[in-house]
Amino acid sequence: xxxxxxxxxxxxxxxxLVSPLIAIALTLLTMSILFILLGKNPLLALGVYFIDxxxxxxxxQEIAVxxxxxxMIAIGLSLCYLANAWNIGAEGQLLIGAVAGSxxxxxxxxxxxxxxxxxxxxxxxAMAGALYALIPALCRVKFxxxxxxxxxxxxxxxxxxxxxxxxxxxxxxAGFNFPTTAEFDPVATMPLLIDGGRLHLGSxxxxxxxxxxxxxxxxxxxxxxxxxxxxxxxxxRFAGFNADHLILLTFAISGALAGLAGIIEVAGxxxxxxxxxxxxxxxxxxxxxxxxxxxxVGILIAGLFLALTFIGGEQAQITMKxxxxxxxxxxxxxxxxxxACDSLILYRFRLVSRQVTHGLG
Amino acid sequence: MDLVEAIILSVxxxxxxxxxxxxxxxxxxxxGVLNLGVEGMMIVGAACGFGGAWASGxxxxxxxxxxxxxTALSLIFALMTLALAVNQVATGLALTxxxxxxxxxxxxxxxxxxxxxxxxxHIPALTDIPLLGRILFGEDAFVYLSLALxxxxxxxxxxxxxxxxxxxxxxxxxSAHALxxxxxxxxxxxxxxxxxxxxxxxxxxxxxxxxxxxPGMTAGRxxxxxxxxxxxxxxxxRLVVGAYxxxxxxxxxxxxxxxxxxxxxxxxxxxxxxxxxxxLVLLSRTRRGGSTAPAALGTVFVPDR
Numbered sequence: 001x002x003x004x005x006x007x008x009x010x011x012x013x014x015x016x017l018v019s020p021l022i023a024i025a026l027t028l029l030t031m032s033i034l035f036i037l038l039g040k041n042p043l044l045a046l047g048v049y050f051i052d053x054x055x056x057x058x059x060x061q062e063i064a065v066x067x068x069x070x071x072m073i074a075i076g077l078s079l080c081y082l083a084n085a086w087n088i089g090a091e092g093q094l095l096i097g098a099v100a101g102s103x104x105x106x107x108x109x110x111x112x113x114x115x116x117x118x119x120x121x122x123x124x125x126a127m128a129g130a131l132y133a134l135i136p137a138l139c140r141v142k143f144x145x146x147x148x149x150x151x152x153x154x155x156x157x158x159x160x161x162x163x164x165x166x167x168x169x170x171x172x173x174a175g176f177n178f179p180t181t182a183e184f185d186p187v188a189t190m191p192l193l194i195d196g197g198r199l200h201l202g203s204x205x206x207x208x209x210x211x212x213x214x215x216x217x218x219x220x221x222x223x224x225x226x227x228x229x230x231x232x233x234x235x236x237r238f239a240g241f242n243a244d245h246l247i248l249l250t251f252a253i254s255g256a257l258a259g260l261a262g263i264i265e266v267a268g269x270x271x272x273x274x275x276x277x278x279x280x281x282x283x284x285x286x287x288x289x290x291x292x293x294x295x296x297v298g299i300l301i302a303g304l305f306l307a308l309t310f311i312g313g314e315q316a317q318i319t320m321k322x323x324x325x326x327x328x329x330x331x332x333x334x335x336x337x338x339x340a341c342d343s344l345i346l347y348r349f350r351l352v353s354r355q356v357t358h359g360l361g
Numbered sequence: 362m363d364l365v366e367a368i369i370l371s372v373x374x375x376x377x378x379x380x381x382x383x384x385x386x387x388x389x390x391x392x393g394v395l396n397l398g399v400e401g402m403m404i405v406g407a408a409c410g411f412g413g414a415w416a417s418g419x420x421x422x423x424x425x426x427x428x429x430x431x432t433a434l435s436l437i438f439a440l441m442t443l444a445l446a447v448n449q450v451a452t453g454l455a456l457t458x459x460x461x462x463x464x465x466x467x468x469x470x471x472x473x474x475x476x477x478x479x480x481x482x483h484i485p486a487l488t489d490i491p492l493l494g495r496i497l498f499g500e501d502a503f504v505y506l507s508l509a510l511x512x513x514x515x516x517x518x519x520x521x522x523x524x525x526x527x528x529x530x531x532x533x534x535x536s537a538h539a540l541x542x543x544x545x546x547x548x549x550x551x552x553x554x555x556x557x558x559x560x561x562x563x564x565x566x567x568x569x570x571x572x573x574x575x576p577g578m579t580a581g582r583x584x585x586x587x588x589x590x591x592x593x594x595x596x597x598x599r600l601v602v603g604a605y606x607x608x609x610x611x612x613x614x615x616x617x618x619x620x621x622x623x624x625x626x627x628x629x630x631x632x633x634x635x636x637x638x639x640x641l642v643l644l645s646r647t648r649r650g651g652s653t654a655p656a657a658l659g660t661v662f663v664p665d666r
Contacts, residue, residue: 005446005663086450135638145641148397148450149588153634156581164627286454325465325576332459336441339452343445347663 005347015344020291020298022344023337024305030333031326040320048319049312059315061198063307065269068206069094069261069278071303073285075213076254078294082217084230085247089136089151090258091282092158093129097259098266099162100128102273105188106170106181117187121263129259130252132158137251141244147251155282163275170273180274190268202264206303209257213296226250258282279310280328287335290342306331368612369496373504374570376608378403378562380507382586383593383600384514385558390590391518392551393531393657397453398438400583401460402431402556403563408464410564411574415471420479424503424564431560432553434460439552443545446661457583465576472574479503479569501569503561508601510558515597527551531655534662544662559583581634588637592644594653610636 031049032042053059073090080087101121108117136151163179172182190200217223229236229243236243261281266273288306292298313327382399389396409430414423438456441447479501482488487498518524527547529537534544562582567574585607593599614629 003444007663088454139638139642139645143642143646145638145645146588146591149584149591150638150641152584153581153588153637156634157631160627160631164625167627168625283454283458286451287458290451323466323469325462325469328462329459329466330462332455332462335455335458336437336452339447339455340441340445343447347446349445 004350004352011345019341023341026337027334048316053311059311062311064203065198066307066310067303068202069265069281070285070288071206071300072209072261073258074288074299075209076257077289079250080254082230082294083226083246083250085250086148087151087251087254089155092155093132093255093258094262094278094282095158095162096132097125097129097262101125101263105184125263126256126260130256133251133255137248141247166273181272183272200268202268210296210300287331291338372608372612375611376604377504377507378565379586380604382559382562383589384510385555387590389551389555391531392527392548393655394548394552395449395659396555398456399559399586401457402434402559403583404464404579405460406431406560406563407566408468411567414476420568423568427560427564428557431556435552435556439549443548446663449659468574475572478572503565503569511597531657534657585637
């Protein structure tokens with residue numbers, strides 16, 4: 001027997017909707033096997049991962065808080081990927097955004113600066129993220145250097161820069177030598193949506209970004225150009241669309257969103273700048289973008305789902321002593337299944353016996 | 362003179378994992394497949410390699426475990442991109458994410474453990490020659506193996522019929538298919554070779570470079586290996602030059618940090634990554650127009666029966 005792929009004449013709409021669900025089901029199955037290998041009860045473990053966080057208000061808020069950066073970054077990445085531009089350095093753009101925004105927070109610390117501080121921080125974060133993303137985009141457009149490799153290399157550079165700042169010039173003098181800045185002033189932190197809760201203004205910004213992306217992709221010429229350049233580069237050239245401009249544009253937008261996500265994370269749930277501000281949001285957002293089928297609404301749902309795995313993973317570590325790395329394994333396996341199931345949309349899988357193949361060929 | 366010798370020895374040690382991983386990826390890419398999962402295969406190779414050596418007490422078994430782990434991961438990649446025709450860039454990223462998680466899971470049991478690293482060659486008269494002796498005749502087996510690997514790959518690609526067919530698959534899969542060559546099977550073998558090399562390169566780190574395993578110890582070396590393949594214009598000979606240049610940058614910044622020259626250590630640590638970006642820009646610029654990449658690199662091939 002041999003597996004043969006047949007191109008579908010039309011992309012299957014039903015499968016387009018069902019494929020992420022098949023992928024999740026297959027992932028859960030694989031995870032159950034992994035849990036058994038680790039000597040844990042799979043039903044209990046999956047319950048802790050995916051059901052328990054949904055049952056109390058603290059965890060629900062925490063899911064929204066974790067989903068905020070994931071959704072914002074994934075929206076930006078989806079624009080890049082639709083235009084066939086491969087930005088995989090969102091993690092670095094996030095860190096640079098956090099650094100740039102924190103610069104304002106650190107410099108105004110202890111002064112009687114007014115309410116302009118937070119908006120200025122957000123703006124600085126977004127701009128720094130966009131500029132940082134433009135480095136690989138310009139290298140690609142001007143010199144033809146692979147944006148995949150350059151954008152990834154810059155993640156390490158951003159990480160080291162942040163490390164230098166919080167251990168050197170920005171270190172809190174009263175911080176017992178810990179590598180961290182002082183806690184930001186109240187005017188430099190994200191307002192909470194619920195008093196005493198965790199949910200902050202950033203989640204509303206993320207929702208706004210989703211709506212904007214929905215409108216841009218579905219209702220504007222720019223959204224159309226992005227999709228044509230990615231799906232049919234030759235047709236796009238004949239139509240006079242400038243692919244280079246779109247690479248720069250989509251990189252700048254995704255960098256801005258990643259930078260914004262970074263400063264929101266620092267000014268929101270964390271409250272100060274320190275190493276390790278992101279548990280790999282920039283990389284997980286790649287999974288979110290694909291799981292959401294590069295569609296804004298899909299990304300919103302996918303972002304909430306992956307945020308759930310972060311919370312579930314933390315709880316599973318505490319209550320069942322399941323290593324935190326299981327969450328990363330889960331995310332990797334999920335991306336594999338999502339991509340494999342996406343192949344079902346374009347192709348029909350057939351098993352044929354070898355003899356027949358040879359007879360025809 | 363001792364300092365110069367020490368620097369050259371450590372440059373060779375730092376370059377070897379890059380060279381091994383890049384050689385494997387070069388063969389994979391020459392067959393037309395872009396596997397971005399080198400970093401993931403390397404880090405799992407490091408975890409399994411250390412685990413194997415720690416449990417068995419044998420460096421050889423450790424290296425074999427690394428090779429097997431890298432090959433196993435590359436098989437997942439092959440299943441996805443060759444059998445199911447999934448986008449190679451996205452699948453490679455997935456492989457790296459999965460590999461990072463898996464290595465943490467596998468390595469959790471032996472973080473903090475130490476092993477004896479691979480012994481260095483010692484030929485009484487030759488190794489004792491001043492200056493050159495230890496550099497030429499006093500390396501660990503991996504260093505010699507990596508150079509043998511490059512020569513073997515060069516011979517295979519340019520002097521053997523199988524290598525010619527493999528390059529044909531990478532340059533024009535439709536023509537290779539029309540001539541009756543099993544494109545997907547050849548690519549499968551090339552991907553597996555790349556995986557085996559990445560696994561071995563990963564295993565080199567805890568078996569010969571440092572005597573312990575820490576999560577994330579590959580620190581982007583898999584990505585630098587990918588950049589080196591671009592640097593080499595997909596030619597094995599230039600790969601050696603590139604890998605040793607990069608090893609030199611890594612080691613020189615370490616020595617500069619050690620000498621305490623007043624530049625913050627983080628800036629020095631960023632040098633290899635910045636050097637990669639600058640190298641990619643300079644090379645791509647001089648090559649504008651005539652690309653040397655395999656023409657079918659990264660494209661999906663679905664045979665029409």
